[in-house]
Amino acid sequence: MENPTPMRVLGIETSCDETGVAVYDGQAGLLAHRVYSQADSHARYGGVVPEIASRDHIRKLLPLLDETLQASATERLALGGVAYTRGPGLAGALLVGAALARSLAYALGIPALGIHHMEAHLLAPMLEEPPPRFPFLALLVSGGHTMLVQVAGVGRYRLLGESLDDAAGEAFDKVAKLLGLDYPGGPALEQLAKQGDPDRFRFPRPMTNRPGLDFSFSGLKTYTLNTLRGAAEFDDQIRADTARAFQDAVIDTLYLKCRRALRQTGAKRLVVAGGVSANRKLRERLAQLARTSGARIYYPRIEFCTDNAAMVAYAGWLRLSAGEHDSLAFDVTARWPLPELREPPAR
Template sequence: MRVLGIETSCDETGVALYDTERGLLADALYSQVAMHADFGGVVPELASRDHVRRLLPLIEQVLDEAGIGRDGIDAIAYTAGPGLIGALMVGAATAHGLARALEVPVLGVHHMEGHLLAPMLEPSPPEFPFVALLVSGGHTQLIDVTALGDYRLLGESVDDAAGEAFDKVAKMLGLSYPGGPAVAELANRGDPTRLRFPRPMTDRPGLDFSFSGLKTHTLTALRALDAGGELDDQARADVARAFEEAVVDTLIIKCRRALEHSARSRLVAAGGVSANRRLRERLEPGLRKSVANAQVFYPRGSFCTDNGAMIAYAGALRLAAGEHDPAGPRLTARWPLESLAAPARERIS
């Protein structure tokens, strides 16, 4: 079965074609980062309009790359939520219109389930069960994953997501959008011994996160350096390094607790922040301090951010189980991952 995947939840237009026998045949992505950079964040109306401009040409590009005509599409999956409702509508309307024209099934997919399953597209995918760290601009969650659709929330951010905190700190430092890569690049020039920021909510039990206080601590540190006449380029780099170190340490500590709590040894790290180099270098060694044989699985860098491949893959699993949209598009701006149901296992091919 060949599944066309369409992702339009925010500021990236992603399209991919996945074959359940041959794997990923082609994928393409258009990022709106340059357009939104002038505003310091995503402008929903602009995002929706750009998806309208980019989506159909990307579909044609993917089909051409795969060497397959429209009549070779067996099913279509699209992101139904969570996300910006206007952006979601573009993908959903396109998916349903194309599916009706081709007389093929169509299915709305949960955006975060796509991220959670993205490492399955790699040559050495994880096996169920595992704990998933979903860490991006909009989410920071720990999920116990027993099987497809069998998810239990272990902990989440009570305020800012980790990626959101990176973006806000980038603004404090006068860096460009998106903030995560910009802060990480500046942090590479920072002195790790000059400043130490708190590791929020690690001094108490539990698996929830909070990055709002860390953001405030960063602003206070910058103001203190400025008041003392010390806020030069090196000081900014030192602040970026201290902030990044605090986020990475916090994620490692919470992930280690989650593996211990659930008696798992496998961790999937997905979402935009999972591409952070320092996190990737230190996460598995940090877990192995208390979890024997701990393994961490990541998607490739290009699949950490939003993409069509993860939607095509997640959709293929559920479409193969017989799921499909019974009528028109179903869109949900807010959609708890743990509310998903597992498909009928015996029907999954």
């Protein structure tokens, strides 16, 4: 971006089970970021417990804020704005971040802005060098969302396809649980799949034999369950072979839909973001797509694939420096369609 606005923005992320704080400066870039993962707190339950998530955010957010400000050598009075995740996410968890962000902004007399969690993911590769240029196609694959979006600019989003039921990350976690793996299941399933025989099972690639760019992974989860039920015994090898077949099916489905979307839109840049974008096999498959299609693929760094505040601070800086801000009355939005966002005002 030419002539960046020298605003320093604090970002706060509390949409689910990661507590994140970051400081982004319009001229110096990302100064510091910190993330606290609640994975250990939720592992015994096999998934995120909303009440525990909210309480952990309350316990960790202020210490993390102080630590991040210190790491970035930023006094609170040097902040020009506060960005926080307004949604989508768990309502109670979102309210923790929103309450602190709005209170801090009010006390300092600076603007605050609620950020769309998926827009922050979509813009996360902008923190890398070189950043993708608009326009581009985006594949967003997180625990709660799988979607293909045509991106003309900030706030200029056209939804091309989305999951009609389970998102890819959600399906990974559910199948991992079927396989007896600990939460979070996605990375554990990826590790187990490395030991699997790729030729033992072939699972369906859902919704790839019909037109369109929508996704559906719920049936694939059921197919996996039926495969395990039909096995003679539930040993380590069948667990690994099943994990491999499931992962291959999800990755092939994402690959085929991206290839179709690139052809339909003529896009030459593909941004891939969200927790599942850290999957190495997915990156290898999309590298093949880049070679055959001539498109360039952009990812955030691995630590910014999962939920973090750096992406929130950056998205907040883009919109706050354009003059956007919230009124004193605030709320959170547990469900918030991405196409509802609008382009920031012209600077």
